[in-house]
Amino acid sequence: SQTIHQWPATLVQPVGSPLSLECTVEGTSNPNLYWYRQAAGRGLQLLFYSVGIGQISSEVPQNLSASRPQDRQFILSSKKLLLSDSGFYLCAWSVGFSLENEQFFGPGTRLTVL
């Protein structure tokens, strides 16, 4: 069966510091991978998605970047965090090469920028 991991689970960082969040998926090959952010309140917003190694699409201009160095690894980064980067970051995966597919979410990383 497939599993998705995220780490760290929680993170407190000062403004201006760098960020690296990692997501890995097990039990599947060539998945579509996604980064979402949930700010205070309820809405989830797509930040990045990837259909393959090195292929990244950005949905929202921001202070963040994403990379996919391996098939089942997705990294979210920032060179200098802003207060507005605080939130709950969720990684998700779906079966590749299909639009009509179900997405599955990881446990999330709760980021607080002080």
Add this chain to the structure above:
Amino acid sequence: GIQVEQSPPDLILQEGANSTLRCNFSDSVNNLQWFHQNPWGQLINLFYIPSGTKQNGRLSATTVATERYSLLYISSSQTTDSGVYFCAVVSGSARQLTFGSGTQLTVLP
């Protein structure tokens, strides 16, 4: 882009009661999912239901794609059902899920 509206925004029930959550969307969809976000933030997949009806235990869902809405039914609610319920869709050539704003469900003992 597609708009997704959920109602009601908040719902408080006594344990054992039944409830219906609604999701309206503004365009045709390729994918519709219902999630339960637990108090720890984990998004739990409830249903993948772009059309038709599905049931899983006390939960069931119906999507009427031609009328652009979906319903989530919770029967005999339990305190562990508390949390936020999200509807999310994929429309057109998009790959990402567009989420509604959720329904906050509180089940009282």
